[in-house]
Amino acid sequence: MAPHPxxxxxxxxxxxxxxxxxxxxxxxxxPAPVPAPNRQPAAVPxxxxxxxxxxxxxxxxxxxxxGLPRTxxxxxxxxxxxxxxxGADSMALASATAFEAPKLGLRVGAxxxxxxxxxGSADRARQVADRLRAFGLDPVEAVAVRVGxxxxxxxxxxxxxxxxxxxxxxxxxxxxxxxxHTRDDQAETVLLGLARGSGSRSLAGMPGRKGxxxxxxxxxxxxxxxxxxxxxxxxxxxxxxxLDPAYTRARVRHEVLPVLEKHLGNGVVxxxxxxxxxxxxxxxxxxxxxxxxxxxxYRRDPHDGRGxxxxxxLAELPAAVRRRVLRRIALRTGSPAGDLFARxxxxxxLLVTGWRGQGPLQLPGGVEVxxxxxxxxxxxxxx
Ligand SMILES: Nc1ncnc2c1ncn2[C@@H]1O[C@H](COP(=O)(O)OP(=O)(O)OP(=O)(O)O)[C@@H](O)[C@H]1O
Numbered sequence: 489m490a491p492h493p494x495x496x497x498x499x500x501x502x503x504x505x506x507x508x509x510x511x512x513x514x515x516x517x518x519p520a521p522v523p524a525p526n527r528q529p530a531a532v533p534x535x536x537x538x539x540x541x542x543x544x545x546x547x548x549x550x551x552x553x554x555g556l557p558r559t560x561x562x563x564x565x566x567x568x569x570x571x572x573x574x575g576a577d578s579m580a581l582a583s584a585t586a587f588e589a590p591k592l593g594l595r596v597g598a599x600x601x602x603x604x605x606x607x608g609s610a611d612r613a614r615q616v617a618d619r620l621r622a623f624g625l626d627p628v629e630a631v632a633v634r635v636g637x638x639x640x641x642x643x644x645x646x647x648x649x650x651x652x653x654x655x656x657x658x659x660x661x662x663x664x665x666x667x668x669h670t671r672d673d674q675a676e677t678v679l680l681g682l683a684r685g686s687g688s689r690s691l692a693g694m695p696g697r698k699g700x701x702x703x704x705x706x707x708x709x710x711x712x713x714x715x716x717x718x719x720x721x722x723x724x725x726x727x728x729x730x731l732d733p734a735y736t737r738a739r740v741r742h743e744v745l746p747v748l749e750k751h752l753g754n755g756v757v758x759x760x761x762x763x764x765x766x767x768x769x770x771x772x773x774x775x776x777x778x779x780x781x782x783x784x785x786y787r788r789d790p791h792d793g794r795g796x797x798x799x800x801x802l803a804e805l806p807a808a809v810r811r812r813v814l815r816r817i818a819l820r821t822g823s824p825a826g827d828l829f830a831r832x833x834x835x836x837x838l839l840v841t842g843w844r845g846q847g848p849l850q851l852p853g854g855v856e857v858x859x860x861x862x863x864x865x866x867x868x869x870x871x
Contacts, residue, residue, distance in 0.1 A: 491719075492715065492719035494580075494711075494712040494713075494715035495580075495716045495719055495720060497712055498705065498712060498713065499584045499588055501584075501705055502581065502587075502588050502666075502704050502705075503591075505704035506568065506588055506589055506594060507592060509566075509663055509702070510566075510593070510594060513566050513663055518566055518663075521561070521565055521566055521592055521593025521594055522562060522565070523590070523591055523592060523593045561590045561594055561595045563595075565593050565594055565595045566594055566663045567594070567596070567660055567661070567662045567663060568585060568589060568594055568595070568596050568597075568662060568663055568664050569596075569597045569598060569599055569653075569656060569657055569662040569664070569666070570582045570585050570596065570597070570598045570620075570665070571598070571601075571653050571665055571666065571667050571668070572598045572599070572616060572620060573616075573668070573725070573727065574612060574613075574615075574619075574724065574725035575668070575724055575725060575726065575727055575730075576714045576716075576724040577668035577669070577670055577673075577705065577710065578667075578668035579619070579668075579713075579722050579724050580668070580712075580713035580722070581666055581705055581713070582596075582620055582625060583623055583717075583720060584716070585666060586623040586624050586625055595626070596625050597626060597627040597660060597662070598617070598620045598625045598627075598629070599628075599629050599652065599665075600613050600616045600617055600620070600628075601613070601630075601631050601632075601648070601649045601653070602630060602631065602632045603633060603635050603645045603649065604632055604634070604635065605635060605641070605645065606728070610630075610632065612725060614630055617630040619722070627660065629656055631652045633648040633649065633651070635648045636648065639826070642737075653665055654700075657700055662700070663700075664700050664702050665700050665701050666702050666704055667701055667702070668703075668705055668713070669703045669705065669706060670706065670708050670709060670710045670712075670713060671705075671706060671707055671757055671758065671761045672709060672741070672745075673706075674693045674760070674761045675756070675757040675758075675760035675764075676737055676740045676741055677693040677764070678761070678763055678764050679740055679745070679760060680736065680737065680740060681693070686830075687771075687808075688767045688770045688774065688808075689767075689771040691763065691764065692768035692770075693761070693767075693768070694706065694764075695768070707761075709757070774808050774809060775812060777809050777812075778809050778813045779816070782813050785797045785801045785813070786813075786817060793821065793822075793867070794866065794867040794868075795821065795865075795866050796864060796865045797813075797863065798862060798863055799839075799840050799843075799859065799862055799863060799864060800862065802814075802864065803840055807837070810837065810840065811833050811834075811837060814836045815833055817866050818832070818833070818855055818857070818866065821853075821855045821867065821868055822854060822855050822868040823852045824852060827852035827853065828852055828853075832849075832851050832852070836849060836851070836864075839857065839859045839864060840864065843859055847859055853868070854869045855869075856869055
């Protein structure tokens with residue numbers, strides 16, 4: 489029987505991401521993965537999966553919730569990890585990855601992070617892990633993290649989560665970690681950026697890929713992940729934070745976007761996602777230009793890390809490129825990326841375009857910028 493259209497769409501998106509990864513792995517020297525149908529199935533399922541309602545054993549192969557028999561990839565096959573919260577997006581992603589990866593000779597595991605911020609969170613993480621084992625994912629880990637206090641609860645939870653995902657990916661030597669962000673998440677990110685007055689890099693939203701992290705569902709609607717889970721009887725957990733109006737993103741999701749859709753039409757989410765793609769191209773081009781300008785203009789003393797560049801050269805650059813050059817230099821001199829804001833760069837830019845003898849300027853991370861003898865001098869204070 490043909491799968492539900494939402495299931496088919498998600499599998500197609502996942503298949504594309506996996507095929508790129510498998511090709512890349514081969515190009516980088518990893519032995520070519522052997523697709524499952526050419527091999528003998530692996531031996532016995534783990535006891536954790538044996539009794540699960542979503543797992544039916546046929547000989548040594550398991551049945552995926554779709555009903556199709558699924559042969560696990562070889563034990564030494566390259567591994568992809570899926571980051572799973574237990575919500576519909578990441579459960580649909582995990583299910584589709586479990587279905588598609590063995591066909592390409594890849595193994596699939598999962599990590600679910602327990603932030604410890606809600607009562608019963610450890611039990612829920614265990615339940616999510618059990619469901620994932622029932623899909624045939626292996627290894628599956630429920631990792632408890634300690635969430636710090638810096639930068640607000642959402643940012644602190646995110647930082648702890650990515651640290652745990654990085655650690656698991658390193659330990660298992662995973663090829664990649666899949667995240668379940670959808671087109672709707674992308675649209676929300678663009679709207680939030682607009683409301684903050686962000687530039688093109690931020691309006692570019694989340695990248696489809698950054699380092700080991702991939703987002704195969706960025707072109708898939710959130711409604712499809714819900715439909716796919718329902719069609720496959722996959723139980724999902726709704727994070728209460730997603731509904732809590734105390735969180736900005738929840739207000740954008742449940743109050744702002746529905747109003748825009750009501751008045752501007754249903755295509756708003758797709759339009760915002762398109763805006764992200766267009767801005768990404770712009771931001772990439774400007775970053776590349778700025779990188780070349782930095783290389784050409786910036787002179788750095790390798791001993792004390794101090795560097796300078798001519799104000800006249802900076803003044804000739806378009807403002808968007810100049811601000812990027814100034815940001816790159818502030819970062820390499822020691823300003824932490826998370827603390828360096830547009831207002832800092834605007835004040836540095838004024839040393840070039842509106843100088844009235846002001847300065848030196850202090851940037852985050854103890855970085856000092858001075859205009860002296862026709863140059864901008866960047867240095868890190870020793871104190
Ligand atoms: N506790 C967690 N453990 C592991 N991965 C997580 C966790 N929370 C989020 N993620 C990953 O980050 C992605 C985005 O999460 P976020 O909470 O921002 O979005 P969401 O739309 O609520 O996703 P989901 O429906 O999967 O919960 C998830 O799809 C998942 O891949």
